[in-house]
Amino acid sequence: MDNEALKIQLTELLPSVTFEEGGEWLNVNVDPNDWKPFAVKLKASAELYFDYLFCLTCVDWKTHLTMVYHLSSTKHRHTIVVKCKLDRTTPVVETVCDIWRTAEFHEREVFEMFGVEFKNHPDLRKLILPADWVGFPLRKDYEDPINMIKL
Amino acid sequence: MISFEHITKWLQAWLNAHMSPILVLAVETVLIVILAIALFAVLGLVLVIMERRVAAFMQIRMGPNRVGPWGLLQSTADTVKLIMKESIVPTHADKFLFNLAPFIVMIAAMLILAPVNFAQRFHIWDLNIGILFITSISSISVIGILMGGWASSNKYSLLGAMRSGAQIVSYELSAGLSILTIIVLCGSLKVSDIIASQETGWWIFKGHIPAIVAFVIYLIAVTAETNRAPFDLAEAESELTAGFHSEYSGMRFALFFLAEYINIFIVCAVGATLFLGGWMPFHIGHLQGFNHVMDYIPSSIWFFGKTFFLIFVIMWFRWTFPRLRIDQLLNLEWKYLLPISMVNLLVMTVVAIYHLHF
Amino acid sequence: MYHINELLNSDNTLKPSFVAMKESDDYTINIGPQHPATHGVLHLVITLNGETIKKVDPDLGFIHRSIEKMCESLSYRQYIYVTSRMDYLSSHINNHACALLVEKALQVEVPERAQYIRVIMDELTRIASHLLWWGAMAMDMGAFTPYFYAFRERELLTEIMEDTCGARLTMNYMVPGGVMHDPHETFVHRVSKEFLPLLKSKLHEYEELVTGNIIFQNRVNGVGLLTYEDAISYGCSGPTARASGVHCDIRKLYPYDVYNKVQFEEVIETAGDSMARYMVRMNEIKQSISIIEQLINNIPEGDFQAKTKAVLKLPKGEFYQRVETARGELGVFVVSEGGTTPYRIKFRSPGFSNLSCLDHITKGSKIGDLVASMGTLDLVIPDIDR
Numbered sequence: 001m002d003n004e005a006l007k008i009q010l011t012e013l014l015p016s017v018t019f020e021e022g023g024e025w026l027n028v029n030v031d032p033n034d035w036k037p038f039a040v041k042l043k044a045s046a047e048l049y050f051d052y053l054f055c056l057t058c059v060d061w062k063t064h065l066t067m068v069y070h071l072s073s074t075k076h077r078h079t080i081v082v083k084c085k086l087d088r089t090t091p092v093v094e095t096v097c098d099i100w101r102t103a104e105f106h107e108r109e110v111f112e113m114f115g116v117e118f119k120n121h122p123d124l125r126k127l128i129l130p131a132d133w134v135g136f137p138l139r140k141d142y143e144d145p146i147n148m149i150k151l
Numbered sequence: 152m153i154s155f156e157h158i159t160k161w162l163q164a165w166l167n168a169h170m171s172p173i174l175v176l177a178v179e180t181v182l183i184v185i186l187a188i189a190l191f192a193v194l195g196l197v198l199v200i201m202e203r204r205v206a207a208f209m210q211i212r213m214g215p216n217r218v219g220p221w222g223l224l225q226s227t228a229d230t231v232k233l234i235m236k237e238s239i240v241p242t243h244a245d246k247f248l249f250n251l252a253p254f255i256v257m258i259a260a261m262l263i264l265a266p267v268n269f270a271q272r273f274h275i276w277d278l279n280i281g282i283l284f285i286t287s288i289s290s291i292s293v294i295g296i297l298m299g300g301w302a303s304s305n306k307y308s309l310l311g312a313m314r315s316g317a318q319i320v321s322y323e324l325s326a327g328l329s330i331l332t333i334i335v336l337c338g339s340l341k342v343s344d345i346i347a348s349q350e351t352g353w354w355i356f357k358g359h360i361p362a363i364v365a366f367v368i369y370l371i372a373v374t375a376e377t378n379r380a381p382f383d384l385a386e387a388e389s390e391l392t393a394g395f396h397s398e399y400s401g402m403r404f405a406l407f408f409l410a411e412y413i414n415i416f417i418v419c420a421v422g423a424t425l426f427l428g429g430w431m432p433f434h435i436g437h438l439q440g441f442n443h444v445m446d447y448i449p450s451s452i453w454f455f456g457k458t459f460f461l462i463f464v465i466m467w468f469r470w471t472f473p474r475l476r477i478d479q480l481l482n483l484e485w486k487y488l489l490p491i492s493m494v495n496l497l498v499m500t501v502v503a504i505y506h507l508h509f
Numbered sequence: 510m511y512h513i514n515e516l517l518n519s520d521n522t523l524k525p526s527f528v529a530m531k532e533s534d535d536y537t538i539n540i541g542p543q544h545p546a547t548h549g550v551l552h553l554v555i556t557l558n559g560e561t562i563k564k565v566d567p568d569l570g571f572i573h574r575s576i577e578k579m580c581e582s583l584s585y586r587q588y589i590y591v592t593s594r595m596d597y598l599s600s601h602i603n604n605h606a607c608a609l610l611v612e613k614a615l616q617v618e619v620p621e622r623a624q625y626i627r628v629i630m631d632e633l634t635r636i637a638s639h640l641l642w643w644g645a646m647a648m649d650m651g652a653f654t655p656y657f658y659a660f661r662e663r664e665l666l667t668e669i670m671e672d673t674c675g676a677r678l679t680m681n682y683m684v685p686g687g688v689m690h691d692p693h694e695t696f697v698h699r700v701s702k703e704f705l706p707l708l709k710s711k712l713h714e715y716e717e718l719v720t721g722n723i724i725f726q727n728r729v730n731g732v733g734l735l736t737y738e739d740a741i742s743y744g745c746s747g748p749t750a751r752a753s754g755v756h757c758d759i760r761k762l763y764p765y766d767v768y769n770k771v772q773f774e775e776v777i778e779t780a781g782d783s784m785a786r787y788m789v790r791m792n793e794i795k796q797s798i799s800i801i802e803q804l805i806n807n808i809p810e811g812d813f814q815a816k817t818k819a820v821l822k823l824p825k826g827e828f829y830q831r832v833e834t835a836r837g838e839l840g841v842f843v844v845s846e847g848g849t850t851p852y853r854i855k856f857r858s859p860g861f862s863n864l865s866c867l868d869h870i871t872k873g874s875k876i877g878d879l880v881a882s883m884g885t886l887d888l889v890i891p892d893i894d895r
Contacts, residue, residue, distance in 0.1 A: 023828075024828070024829060051738075051742070052741050052744065053744060054744060054746075054838065055829070055842055055857040057842060057855040057857075059852075059853045060853070068855075070829065070840070070842075070857075074756070081827075100744065101743045101866075102742065102744030102745075105861060105862070106861075127567075127570070128569045128570035128573045128894060129573075138575075138577060138578055138853075148578075
């Protein structure tokens with residue numbers, strides 16, 4: 001499915017989505033509140049069938065955080081990038097780990113590195129950092145005078 | 152021709168000529184204890200260096216070759232290192248049992264040496280139930296392993312000990328039954344009688360297929376009983392780090408280690424005695440000329456040659472096979488080896504009753 | 510083990526933090542961070558019921574170096590060298606991904622000679638990685654000897670790498686625009702006349718020593734079952750997913766460099782168990798040999814590196830590049846603000862996703878099965894932790 005057809009399909013699922021082009025794949029901007037039901041439909045829809053979440057990460061834009069989900073379909077071989085803009089002080093988004101199981105670990109990583117809280121995540125603990133770590137290391141304003149070496 | 156038999160006879164006569172009978176017994180006991188411990192130490196050193204050289208040979212590498220000529224003193228150096236190491240007892244360990252366990256394993260291994268015939272008429276105590284003695288004493292070592300695993304207060308150790316318990320208790324059955332098949336043939340539990348019955352040929356050749364089946368089952372069962380790969384679940388290092396002896400260090404660890412090698416030596420010696428004729432040279436029926444030529448090779452060389460061949464086979468197993476899983480291990484014993492050895496014993500009884508063997 | 514005073518209050522009631530321990534009758538064991546089965550510093554907390562596993566809880570981060578944060582202050586030439594330390598067994602391929610990303614963003618045309626060399630290097634790395642995996646996996650199963658057999662062949666390979674790249678493990682050979690310098694003058698000869706014939710003559714030994722062994726087959730057949738749907742859902746990639754029947758070879762689906770010019774098969778097994786994963790890797794070695802054979806004697810003449818500016822500046826935007834490492838799909842996601850350093854970089858490592866299915870595939874099996882499953886997942890811990 002090419003980008004134009006994808007746009008039509010996605011707008012049918014959720015009219016409020018906006019699109020951005022220019023990158024390698026179609027970028028889809030979604031409101032965090034709409035994301036979970038939209039994600040369910042993305043996986044369930046037979047024409048879209050996005051069953052492979054191959055990358056889940058977060059970007060700190062200093063004013064806000066953006067969740068980035070790279071989705072692909074192993075059946076139709078099309079790819080989209082879904083973005084959710086989150087508030088930086090209280091970033092909350094619904095988990096998608098019941099749809100794509102791989103999200104469980106990736107969300108735990110984003111949780112400890114960016115402080116994004118994933119609602120309804122079954123096991124939201126720190127995965128890589130020690131349990132008593134303070135701060136969110138991958139945020140742009142994170143300072144660690146001992147361990148961080150500035151070039 | 153000089154042999155062990157002559158030396159012991161001469162020593163006995165010399166002692167009797169100079170001392171009272173009770174003193175002779177006392178002196179001989181002390182001598183035997185010293186000799187047994189010396190044999191123990193030497194066997195341990197030799198078997199460790201042998202294991203490492205065999206492993207190196209299998210693994211296309213050099214093996215120890217720096218300490219002493221051809222690296223022969225490597226295991227001596229290792230022993231010195233182990234003696235000098237600190238023996239750590241975990242804080243929460245049951246200290247008495249923790250310290251006792253290696254000695255139980257060690258003593259069990261030493262006791263089994265008694266009935267083994269090392270050469271013609273050269274043995275410590277040729278008691279009339281020798282084989283029964285060996286099978287019963289060898290069951291004691293599992294107590295030491297369970298004790299060590301439990302007293303360490305370590306989860307790996309406990310799991311390893313439990314595995315070891317299940318394994319040794321199961322595999323003793325097959326080992327016992329395959330020993331019985333030979334006992335049925337020669338009608339005696341006395342080690343020297345068993346060896347004497349093989350004068351016209353070793354049981355593995357004389358006993359038809361049942362003897363060969365029993366030999367194979369015996370080899371598998373004793374490999375499991377001595378906790379050797381592919382049955383080394385009690386100390387499976389990729390699963391349980393070092394299993395029941397995880398917490399042992401220094402000389403206590405060395406005792407476990409040594410006992411393992413002594414056990415290998417003993418089970419191989421028993422296997423050689425039962426199936427390969429012990430010190431009995433290679434005889435074919437009543438070919439007198441051939442048998443005479445074979446008799447010129449000293450009996451001790453025959454015994455140690457056979458034993459070390461079996462040890463080599465067991466080492467060969469270790470460096471070739473992957474490890475079994477615990478349920479597969481028990482399945483193998485209870486579903487395959489035990490029924491087969493029971494049927495095998497039955498067949499052998501028929502063979503013995505109708506004198507179908509050679 | 511806790512002392513009684515640590516457990517109880519003065520009035521003999523349990524301290525609050527131990528109430529949970531009392532209620533659960535679970536027997537937990539720590540596999541790692543120092544443990545022979547984990548080949549590194551992976552920590553698994555496994556909950557047991559006798560010998561049967563109830564839960565596997567990975568605890569990561571013992572070798573976490575925060576490469577993503579580090580790369581935010583490194584230039585686009587520098588950040589390649591850090592990635593060699595991620596999946597150190599396929600460092601060429603990691604470097605390749607980073608180089609490809611920069612080339613894609615700057616639209617640099619890479620000389621064909623460089624493309625050939627890169628693909629050959631990638632496949633040599635894949636062979637080396639699979640050989641090491643093969644030995645280490647057999648060692649997990651309790652067979653020590655295969656390790657030395659694998660290293661015998663791998664040693665020649667590392668020597669070839671050393672001639673060309675000057676390093677045996679962290680090659681750092683690929684740069685944006687091509688490769689750092691021409692391969693060593695003996696490179697073609699040693700690969701085609703020494704290494705490939707040696708490896709081909711030894712492959713049957715691997716089959717005889719491990720593949721055909723009845724104990725080994727019983728250990729891996731039907732163990733660690735990963736279904737087609739689960740493999741996709743858990744984001745598995747590489748040999749792990751291909752053993753479950755998923756077509757996911759990036760070299761086939763999204764070919765880069767000269768992968769679209771060579772003939773090779775995507776190895777697919779459908780059983781999804783440890784044996785299938787084992788067979789996929791063993792057959793991939795053969796496919797890699799075939800790829801190298803097609804390329805090694807046909808390396809075109811020309812430049813080994815395209816001309817690029819001394820200081821690379823990526824245009825504003827987001828870039829994603831994926832390659833097939835020995836473990837699966839490595840994704841590099843770069844957010845650029847137009848400067849000389851990435852604004853945000855994310856490495857989607859194959860091991861991280863492959864590890865996440867470990868709890869699922871080992872539930873209800875024995876400890877021995879956990880080791881077998883872990884061995885055939887081919888986990889490299891620095892790749893997981895980053």
